[in-house]
Amino acid sequence: MSESTVDDAEELTTGRTSYLIGGRRVRVSDLVEAGLLPAGTQLTFLRRRSGQEYTAFVTVDGKIELPNGRRFPTPSKAAAAATGRGPFDGWTAWQLPDGTLLDALRQEFLDAAAEPLSGEDSPENGSAARHAWLKEARKKADTSTPITLTVRNLLAWWGSSRRGYLVTEQVAAELANHGLSTVPDFAAVGLDDRVTLTGPPVDTEDSQDAVAEDEPRSERLVVGTPGEPEAAPPERTPLTAAPPPSASVDEKSGDEDEPIQGQTVGNLRSALGGVTSVKSSASFEEAFTKMRLNGFSQLPVLNGTRNLQGAVTWESMALARYTDTEAPFARAIVKAHAVSYADHLIDVLPHLERFGFVLVKNQTNEIAGIVTIADVAAEYGATARPFLLIGDLDRQLRRVISEGLDLADVIALCDSDGRRKLASFNQLSFGDYQRVLSNQEQWDKLGWPLDRKSFTDCLNELREVRNELMHFNDKDKAGEAAIPMLRNMIDLLREHAG
Known part of the structure; x- marks a missing residue:
C-alpha cells in the first residue's frame, strides 16, 4: 500500500466511483442536471x-x-x-403531466450511468451486474414473486462479507435507488437471517399512520396478569404532519430511509431464533417441564404468535403456589415486555434491567425470540475485548515512535503544512502511525529485522477494524475475528520495542 492511502478517512470503493453515483441515493437534482427533469x-x-x-x-x-x-x-x-x-x-x-413517475426517470438515469460499464471486462463490471440484478429484483417484487436470500448473500453482491458503516450505507442507497428495501431490515438482523427484497409500499390511504385493526392491544404494551390495568398507549402523532406556514421555505433533511446504525436487538443471535412458550390455559406442570428441559428461567405466555399475555418465571410460579396451593396457572403470569427487532439495543437496556428479559417482535409483529441479560452481557463482553486491545495497540505504537524516532521528522511527515499544529507524540492519530512507519527512512531508523510492507499491510487491516469499532459499526464481529491479529501485533511491538 502506498503512503498516500493510509488516511483515517479512506472511503470504500466498489466498481466505478463506488457504483454509479458514489454509492448514494439518486436525488431530484441529479435528474435536473442530467436533463431528464x-x-x-x-x-x-x-x-x-x-x-x-x-x-x-x-x-x-x-x-x-x-x-x-x-x-x-x-x-x-x-x-x-x-x-x-x-x-x-x-x-x-x-x-409528470404525461403520467411518467419520478421513479421511471430515476431508473432511466441509473440505466444511462450503467450502460458504459456493461461491456467492460474489469472488476468495475461488477457494478453493471449488480445493477442488472437489482432491476430484476424490482421486477420480481412488483409481480409478487420477491427474491429472498440471507444477509450474507445480499452483501456478497457488493463484494463484502460484513456490514461496516460504509458498505451498509451503500447497500441501502442502491436498494433505495431501485425502489427496494429488505424485510426485515438487513442492518438489524443476523448475517444468516433471511430477508426479502420488497418494492415501494402501496398507499393504502385509510391505514396511513394507524395501527392495524387486527393487532392485539397487548402486543403494543407491557402486559401482565389478565384483568390487570394496563398503561395507556403513548399518544400517536403523524410522522410527517405539516408544520406551520412560518416554517423555513427550504426544508432540510437527510436521505430517505437511511439504514439502521448501531447495535440493534435483532443483531443478537437469540433475538429472532424462535421462542418456546405456553398458553394462558397451560398447567404448572407443562410450564415446569418446558423450563426444565430447555434450561429456561422464564417462559413467555402467548395465546397466538402476536398475542402476548406475559410470562412465568420460577419465582412467579413458586409465589403463586405458596400463597395458594390451588391457584390457577394464570395467577403465576407476570408482566413481560416486547420490543421490535429494529430497536436500538441501548434503548432496551432499561427494560432488561426491570424485567430481566424482553420478548422480540419480528417485522410482522410476531413474537420471534427472547433476549436476556445474559445475552446482552455476552454481546457487550465480546465487543469490549477488541476495544481494549485497540487501546493497547495505540499505546504501543505511540511508544515505539516516540522512543525510536525524532519528533521533528514525525511532524514533517504528518503535518507538513502546519495546519494541525502538531507539537507532541500524544497528538498523533492511528493514520499518523501508519504514515510514519510506511516511510522507509523512518522504518530503517527503528532497525527492526522485519518486512516493512507486511507489517504496514497488517497495520492497515487493523486500522479498518479500529475505524469500524470506533464508529460502533462492527455489527458482524470483525473486531472479535481480529483479536488474534491484534494480540500478535501487540506482542511483536513489545518484543522489538524493548
Missing part, C-alpha cells in the same frame, strides 16, 4: 381512492416546491408535507 415541471400526486390531488413544481436547484412555497430535497418529504400524512414513497407518488 426540466426545472419548472409540474408534478402531481393523485390519491385515487379519495380523489385528492396535490401539485408541486421542480425548482432550478432540484428541489420540490409546494404551492405554499415550502421546498423539499426529497419526493417523499414533499409528499408527506403536501398531504399532512405519511410516510410515502415519493418516487412512485409524484408523476
Whole structure:
C-alpha cells in the first residue's frame, strides 16, 4: 500500500466511483442536471381512492416546491408535507403531466450511468451486474414473486462479507435507488437471517399512520396478569404532519430511509431464533417441564404468535403456589415486555434491567425470540475485548515512535503544512502511525529485522477494524475475528520495542 492511502478517512470503493453515483441515493437534482427533469415541471400526486390531488413544481436547484412555497430535497418529504400524512414513497407518488413517475426517470438515469460499464471486462463490471440484478429484483417484487436470500448473500453482491458503516450505507442507497428495501431490515438482523427484497409500499390511504385493526392491544404494551390495568398507549402523532406556514421555505433533511446504525436487538443471535412458550390455559406442570428441559428461567405466555399475555418465571410460579396451593396457572403470569427487532439495543437496556428479559417482535409483529441479560452481557463482553486491545495497540505504537524516532521528522511527515499544529507524540492519530512507519527512512531508523510492507499491510487491516469499532459499526464481529491479529501485533511491538 502506498503512503498516500493510509488516511483515517479512506472511503470504500466498489466498481466505478463506488457504483454509479458514489454509492448514494439518486436525488431530484441529479435528474435536473442530467436533463431528464426540466426545472419548472409540474408534478402531481393523485390519491385515487379519495380523489385528492396535490401539485408541486421542480425548482432550478432540484428541489420540490409546494404551492405554499415550502421546498423539499426529497419526493417523499414533499409528499408527506403536501398531504399532512405519511410516510410515502415519493418516487412512485409524484408523476409528470404525461403520467411518467419520478421513479421511471430515476431508473432511466441509473440505466444511462450503467450502460458504459456493461461491456467492460474489469472488476468495475461488477457494478453493471449488480445493477442488472437489482432491476430484476424490482421486477420480481412488483409481480409478487420477491427474491429472498440471507444477509450474507445480499452483501456478497457488493463484494463484502460484513456490514461496516460504509458498505451498509451503500447497500441501502442502491436498494433505495431501485425502489427496494429488505424485510426485515438487513442492518438489524443476523448475517444468516433471511430477508426479502420488497418494492415501494402501496398507499393504502385509510391505514396511513394507524395501527392495524387486527393487532392485539397487548402486543403494543407491557402486559401482565389478565384483568390487570394496563398503561395507556403513548399518544400517536403523524410522522410527517405539516408544520406551520412560518416554517423555513427550504426544508432540510437527510436521505430517505437511511439504514439502521448501531447495535440493534435483532443483531443478537437469540433475538429472532424462535421462542418456546405456553398458553394462558397451560398447567404448572407443562410450564415446569418446558423450563426444565430447555434450561429456561422464564417462559413467555402467548395465546397466538402476536398475542402476548406475559410470562412465568420460577419465582412467579413458586409465589403463586405458596400463597395458594390451588391457584390457577394464570395467577403465576407476570408482566413481560416486547420490543421490535429494529430497536436500538441501548434503548432496551432499561427494560432488561426491570424485567430481566424482553420478548422480540419480528417485522410482522410476531413474537420471534427472547433476549436476556445474559445475552446482552455476552454481546457487550465480546465487543469490549477488541476495544481494549485497540487501546493497547495505540499505546504501543505511540511508544515505539516516540522512543525510536525524532519528533521533528514525525511532524514533517504528518503535518507538513502546519495546519494541525502538531507539537507532541500524544497528538498523533492511528493514520499518523501508519504514515510514519510506511516511510522507509523512518522504518530503517527503528532497525527492526522485519518486512516493512507486511507489517504496514497488517497495520492497515487493523486500522479498518479500529475505524469500524470506533464508529460502533462492527455489527458482524470483525473486531472479535481480529483479536488474534491484534494480540500478535501487540506482542511483536513489545518484543522489538524493548
